[in-house]
Amino acid sequence: MSEHEDRRDTVDEIDLDQWVKVWDERHTFEAHGLTEPEPGRDEPADGREKRSYIVSMYPYPSGDLHMGHAEVYSISDVIARFDRLRGYNTLNPIGWDSFGLPAENAAIKRDLHPRQWTYDNIAVQAASFKRLGVSFDWRTRLHTSDPEYYRWNQWIFLKLFDMGLAYRKASPVNWCPKDHTVLANEQVIQGKCERCGTAVERRNLTQWFFRITDYAQRLLDDMDQLKGQWPEDILAMQRNWIGRSSGAHVDFRIVGRDEPVRVFTTRPDTLYGATFFVVAADAPLARELVTDEHREALETYIAALGGTSEIERMASDRAKTGVFLGSYAINPVNGEQIPVYASDYVLADYGTGALMAVPAHDQRDLDFAKAMNLPVRKVVETGEDDPAATGVATAARGTMVGSGEFDGLPSAEALPAIIAHLEKSGVGEGAITYRLRDWLLSRQRFWGTPIPIIHCEDCGEVGVPEDQLPVRLPESGFSLKPDASQSPLGTATEWLKVDCPKCGKPAQRDTDTMDTFVDSSWYYLRFPNPDYTEGPFDPEGVKRWLPVDHYIGGKEHANLHLLYARFMTKALHDAGLLHFVEPFKRLTNQGQVIMDGKAMSKSLGNLVNLQEQIGQYGPDAVRVTMIFAGPPEDDIDWAAVSPAGAVKWLNRVRRLASAVPASSLGAAVATGDAAVRRGVHRLLDEITSKMEAGRQNVVIARLMELTTLLQQSIDNGPGAADPAVREGVEALVVALSCFAPFTADDSWAKLGHEPSVATSSWPVVDKSLIVDEEVTCVVQVNGKVRARLQVPAAITEDDLKALSLDSDAVQKAVGDAKIVKVIVRAPKLVNIALAR
RNA sequence: GCCCUCGUAGCCCAACGGCAGAGGCAGGCGCCUUAAAAGCGCUUCAGUACGGGUUCGAAUCCCGUCGGGGGCACCA
Numbered sequence: 001m002s003e004h005e006d007r008r009d010t011v012d013e014i015d016l017d018q019w020v021k022v023w024d025e026r027h028t029f030e031a032h033g034l035t036e037p038e039p040g041r042d043e044p045a046d047g048r049e050k051r052s053y054i055v056s057m058y059p060y061p062s063g064d065l066h067m068g069h070a071e072v073y074s075i076s077d078v079i080a081r082f083d084r085l086r087g088y089n090t091l092n093p094i095g096w097d098s099f100g101l102p103a104e105n106a107a108i109k110r111d112l113h114p115r116q117w118t119y120d121n122i123a124v125q126a127a128s129f130k131r132l133g134v135s136f137d138w139r140t141r142l143h144t145s146d147p148e149y150y151r152w153n154q155w156i157f158l159k160l161f162d163m164g165l166a167y168r169k170a171s172p173v174n175w176c177p178k179d180h181t182v183l184a185n186e187q188v189i190q191g192k193c194e195r196c197g198t199a200v201e202r203r204n205l206t207q208w209f210f211r212i213t214d215y216a217q218r219l220l221d222d223m224d225q226l227k228g229q230w231p232e233d234i235l236a237m238q239r240n241w242i243g244r245s246s247g248a249h250v251d252f253r254i255v256g257r258d259e260p261v262r263v264f265t266t267r268p269d270t271l272y273g274a275t276f277f278v279v280a281a282d283a284p285l286a287r288e289l290v291t292d293e294h295r296e297a298l299e300t301y302i303a304a305l306g307g308t309s310e311i312e313r314m315a316s317d318r319a320k321t322g323v324f325l326g327s328y329a330i331n332p333v334n335g336e337q338i339p340v341y342a343s344d345y346v347l348a349d350y351g352t353g354a355l356m357a358v359p360a361h362d363q364r365d366l367d368f369a370k371a372m373n374l375p376v377r378k379v380v381e382t383g384e385d386d387p388a389a390t391g392v393a394t395a396a397r398g399t400m401v402g403s404g405e406f407d408g409l410p411s412a413e414a415l416p417a418i419i420a421h422l423e424k425s426g427v428g429e430g431a432i433t434y435r436l437r438d439w440l441l442s443r444q445r446f447w448g449t450p451i452p453i454i455h456c457e458d459c460g461e462v463g464v465p466e467d468q469l470p471v472r473l474p475e476s477g478f479s480l481k482p483d484a485s486q487s488p489l490g491t492a493t494e495w496l497k498v499d500c501p502k503c504g505k506p507a508q509r510d511t512d513t514m515d516t517f518v519d520s521s522w523y524y525l526r527f528p529n530p531d532y533t534e535g536p537f538d539p540e541g542v543k544r545w546l547p548v549d550h551y552i553g554g555k556e557h558a559n560l561h562l563l564y565a566r567f568m569t570k571a572l573h574d575a576g577l578l579h580f581v582e583p584f585k586r587l588t589n590q591g592q593v594i595m596d597g598k599a600m601s602k603s604l605g606n607l608v609n610l611q612e613q614i615g616q617y618g619p620d621a622v623r624v625t626m627i628f629a630g631p632p633e634d635d636i637d638w639a640a641v642s643p644a645g646a647v648k649w650l651n652r653v654r655r656l657a658s659a660v661p662a663s664s665l666g667a668a669v670a671t672g673d674a675a676v677r678r679g680v681h682r683l684l685d686e687i688t689s690k691m692e693a694g695r696q697n698v699v700i701a702r703l704m705e706l707t708t709l710l711q712q713s714i715d716n717g718p719g720a721a722d723p724a725v726r727e728g729v730e731a732l733v734v735a736l737s738c739f740a741p742f743t744a745d746d747s748w749a750k751l752g753h754e755p756s757v758a759t760s761s762w763p764v765v766d767k768s769l770i771v772d773e774e775v776t777c778v779v780q781v782n783g784k785v786r787a788r789l790q791v792p793a794a795i796t797e798d799d800l801k802a803l804s805l806d807s808d809a810v811q812k813a814v815g816d817a818k819i820v821k822v823i824v825r826a827p828k829l830v831n832i833a834l835a836r
Numbered sequence: 837g838c839c840c841u842c843g844u845a846g847c848c849c850a851a852c853g854g855c856a857g858a859g860g861c862a863g864g865c866g867c868c869u870u871a872a873a874a875g876c877g878c879u880u881c882a883g884u885a886c887g888g889g890u891u892c893g894a895a896u897c898c899c900g901u902c903g904g905g906g907g908c909a910c911c912a
Contacts, residue, residue: 190909236840237907245911265912278912318910343910350911357912363837364910435911558907628860630849633841635905640848642861648875649860686858698850701859708859711876778855783893785855823892829854833892 014746016619019755020130022745028756029084029135031091034528035540052088053545054080055524055584057553057561058095061121062102065128067593067610067638068554073134074623074739075590075632075696076552081135081738082691085762091545093140093527094129096122099150100516101179101195104447108480114447118145128611132619133741135758142530144519145447149526151470152536153519154452156568158463159575161453165211166441168461172282172348173440175203181444182207184515185437186241186560202282208451208512209438212567216242216434219566222582230587231633237558243435248419250356250428252277252329254289255337261285261329264351264433267361268422269415272403273379274356275369277329277340278322280348281305289340291326298323298342305344320345320368331356332427333418334404343368351433363393379403380411439564441515446473446480446488448513456500456507465501471509487511520561521568524548524583535577542578551584552632554592562587588694591635593626608638620740621646627739628700650743652707653736656729657747659714664726665752672724674769676713680706680728681769687735688765700739706732726751731763779804780831786813797824804830 023029037043056076059069080092103114110117122143129136142149160166174183178198182205187194212219220242223235247266254261261279265271279285281302290298301323312318322343329340345364346355359369360378366387369376376388382398400406406414422428442451450471452464464471478492489495490511500507526532528541547569553561562584569583592599595607613622624646629636669677683706690698710728714720730751737744737757748757772793777800779787787809791800801824804810810832818835 231841233840233906240839240908243908243911247912263912267912320910345910345912347911355912362912364912367910433911435908555906628848634849637848640861642848645860651875695850697848698859701850704859776855780854780893783854788855821892823854825854829893831854831892 014618014742016131016133016742019742019745020133022755023135023758026756026759028758029080029092030137030139032089033544034091034139035538035544050088051545051549052080052083052090053547053549054083054090054092055527055548055551057551057557058097058520058523059125060097060100060102061118061125063121064124065132065610067608067613069125070132070610070622071593071626071636072552072554072590073129073132074626075588076550077134077623078627078696078738079550079552079694081741081758082762084135084758085734085738085760087761091140091528092134092136093524094134094136094138095140095142095523095527095530096125096144097516097520097523098122098143098145099448099513099519101181101445101447104445104480107447114480115145118447119143131614132623135741140527140530142523142526144449144516144523147470147472148531148533149523150449150519152526153449153514154464154469154471155466156522156536156572157449157514157518158452158466160210160571161463163571163575165214165571166208167211168206168208170204170206172202173205173207174200175205176200179445182440182442184440184517184560186439186563207440208442208510209440210518210567210571212439212564213434213436215567215570216244216436217432218570218581219436219563220244222566222570225582226587229585231555231589234555234558234562234587234589237555238563241436241559241563244432245435246430246432248422248428249352249431250422251332252356253332254340255328255330257289257327260427261289261354262352263354263356264431265356265358267358267415268418268428269400269403269406269411270358270361270379271331271333271356271418272406273358273360273377274331274336274338275359275375275377276338276357276372277354278343278346278357278365278368279325279340279354280346281322281342281344283348283353285353286325286342289325289327290342294324294326298325301342320364320371322368322372324372329356332422332425339374341368341372349437350435359393360387361393361395363395366391366393377402439515439517439567441518442510442512443515444487444511445513446478448516449519450489451510451512451514453510454498454500454507455510456503456505458505459500459502459507462500462502462507468501487513489513517561517564521564522572524551524565525572525578539577546578547580547582548584550586550588552588552590555589588632590632591630593636593638595637596639597637613643617643617647618650618742620650620743624650624700624739627696630697632694632696649704649707650740652711653732654743654747654750656707656710656714657733657750659720660726660729660751661721662752664721664723667723667726669723669727672727673713673718673722674724676709676717676722676724676728677766678769679709679713680724680731681766683709684731684735684763685765685767685770688762691735691738696739699735703732703735703739733757734760734763775827777804777827778829779807779810780829781810781813782834783831784813786810791827793827795827797826800824800826800830804832 032038032041043049054076056072080090084090098118103118106117107114157166174188176183176193176198178196179193183193188200192199245266248268249262249264251260251262322341325340325342327340328337330337357365359366359376361380379402380398381401382394382396384394387393397411400409400411400414406417419430450473452471454462454464456462474492474495477494478488480488482488482491496508498507498509525537525542528545529538532538565583570581572578573581621643625641625643629641683702687699687702710725713725733744733747734757744757745755774790775793777789777791778785787807789803801822819832820835821833823831
């Protein structure tokens with residue numbers, strides 16, 4: 001009865017701050033030898049030490065941590081702590097993605113320097129991370145807004161510039177009028193600014209780009225290395241985003257023009273069905289091809305397009321419009337002259353900005369043909385109704401018709417045949433294009449890395465010499481709210497002035513800053529030595545820790561950060577700086593924390609406040625709730641889970657630890673109760689394998705079972721002093737430390753151990769304890785369970801078969817029917833198949 | 837429209853192709869209590885969205901349909 005009394009005692013509070021202090025003072029979570037072997041510590045000479053590099057996407061300091069942060073860092077912390085306990089030298093770094101727009105907007109609103117808001121928030125978040133008990137190695141700490149960091153961002157930019165991978169060009173780009181900057185393609189979601197939701201505008205501007213398109217094929221090919229290690233949907237998203245399509249380039253001569261115009265088509269088999277030719281109205285080509293008498297009509301059309309928003313323009317059900325340019329293109333396969341139009345349904349920056357229109361077999365071309373009253377000619381017989389009559393293009397494969405020498409061929413065969421024909425005649429060739437565009441990286445904002453380029457009238461774009469890096473942001477003399485499309489740095493008149501490093505003449509700095517996705521495309525390389533001064537990252541540290549073993553973060557970065565980081569890794573590899581081409585071996589995307597089915601976010605309001613939850617339930621219970629709610633990838637509806645339940649369980653564990661007497665400390669476990677040990681080790685076996693599989697929610701369930709089992713062993717079994725009980729409770733506490741570090745260390749101390757449990761080791765499963773002498777064998781007849789037999793675990797298939805057939809229940813179920821087959825899976829299962 | 841994912845008790849979720857239910861929440865009953873809360877113990881609840889197929893055997897593999905979530909979308 002006394003145990004019952006004990007259990008009803010209210011549980012004392014854990015001194016959280018004290019534990020944080022203990023961990024800090026003892027350097028509990030620091031990896032060993034970040035860049036070289038630690039003196040006095042054994043490490044295999046061949047460098048094959050077991051190491052684990054666990055990275056969670058670093059936070060943006062937008063305020064205090066919120067529920068979403070708690071989830072990511074809970075998940076990655078479990079992985080890091082598990083690896084540490086199982087003997088891996090583990091690096092779990094932290095840094096801040098501290099350049100970016102919100103800081104600048106906050107600074108404008110409050111009339112202070114963006115730095116202040118940023119670093120204040122970082123301090124708040126750092127304290128919150130400690131309160132959450134996340135096992136970071138704080139020596140890795142970096143902030144991308146520190147000159148010591150962005151200096152190397154500039155260095156990398158110049159490296160890519162030298163490699164020809166960074167270039168400036170004038171092109172139509174996405175402009176967000178609210179955020180007052182251009183945006184990369186990846187930052188425009190359905191025509192709207194990813195950050196503020198404002199409809200983007202199209203502007204012709206000269207901007208810096210990274211040539212990520214050069215890497216399109218490698219970004220696709222190297223996905224083979226990621227299969228099975230990255231979630232399939234992320235790979236699919238990137239595949240779609242890169243958007244490879246294969247077909248042919250075909251040159252069309254234009255009547256009265258020397259230079260032919262090249263088009264891309266995925267359907268060279270339909271070449272004979274081209275009845276007109278279309279160029280993008282906003283491409284220079286339109287103005288080149290227009291005849292004088294149609295010039296005014298074209299200008300009117302282009303002017304009208306200016307009033308169309310990107311969102312309207314992208315609507316695919318919009319009526320087709322266009323204007324005849326007065327010129328004619330010549331179809332290279334049949335010499336036919338077809339009229340040239342300009343339209344906004346052709347995109348200036350995809351393919352060549354021009355296309356051959358085959359209305360019979362392409363819906364968009366057919367819609368345009370109908371609108372302009374142009375002919376429709378079927379060249380592939382698909383057996384469907386005539387597109388000219390139905391208005392529905394037939395895109396399927398079929399048999400070639402009206403295509404000269406190719407008539408009668410299946411279109412699938414005609415396709416390569418026509419490509420061969422084009423190549424032989426020198427008017428085209430097989431070709432691949434990608435939907436992916438180059439990465440637009442310049443931003444017309446202040447709080448970012450200055451682009452380290454000097455514009456000289458004579459020398460053009462000149463990179464800032466390495467010994468002059470970093471190009472620091474000006475401290476004063478600039479405006480955060482400049483006029484028109486000028487950048488804030490453009491107003492820093494003193495800062496702008498610089499002599500050309502090449503010719504010494506007065507010149508001007510570039511006034512744009514870099515997209516913060518440049519910063520994040522390589523930060524994981526710098527963590528092992530964030531103070532390194534000889535380069536962006538320490539080669540020794542990179543050699544020891546990279547690539548990242550397990551990367552954890554949200555899937556909203558599928559086509560942004562994750563794609564950029566993959567590209568940057570390949571580019572730096574090509575520069576000879578990295579020994580690998582993929583930065584993240586394994587990727588886990590955690591879900592979102594939602595409330596009553598509604599997403600929580602800054603714009604929609606954080607419906608649940610993390611600090612309030614921690615205040616009410618404690619950090620451990622919040623963490624356990626996050627993990628136990630479901631698989632890491634799933635969203636958590638906070639309304640559907642129970643932090644109170646987690647508190648209850650954690651208290652049960654602590655009472656258990658209190659109940660185990662000091663007298664059993666150091667007792668030989670082998671003398672413990674055999675049944676208890678069997679139960680404990682059976683659970684530990686499953687806990688270990690689920691942990692390895694990343695099924696953290698299931699691990700919690702098993703730990704709860706283990707808790708119940710141990711409590712029952714105390715109440716109705718061998719009692720609290722039995723060595724088997726101590727063994728079980730200690731194993732429970734060690735495993736718990738991955739999820740609830742405060743409770744675990746508190747319990748570990750109660751059990752009479754020195755801190756910290758994080759420095760102990762993962763329980764070793766004694767497999768000999770979990771093999772059963774006897775097992776229950778299920779006997780099925782036609783797949784239905786008809787009998788259960790207690791059999792020796794080592795029974796032979798023949799014996800088991802005979803035993804099954806002898807059983808009364810089976811004989812009854814079989815009756816007079818003929819036995820066709822007996823499947824024996826000794827010792828657990830027998831299935832008897834009867835004739836039907 | 838194309839691609840990817842997920843549909844298991846009232847809810848969150850488990851289940852190497854082998855007995856559908858481990859764990860939690862909620863609900864019910866009980867113990868404790870003068871009483872209530874807390875705590876503790878016990879316990880009800882689905883045949884796996886639907887329809888086919890493969891198999892001795894399917895929640896699991898394949899095809900189709902419906903529904904939820906996500907991505908892309910005038911990309912030639």
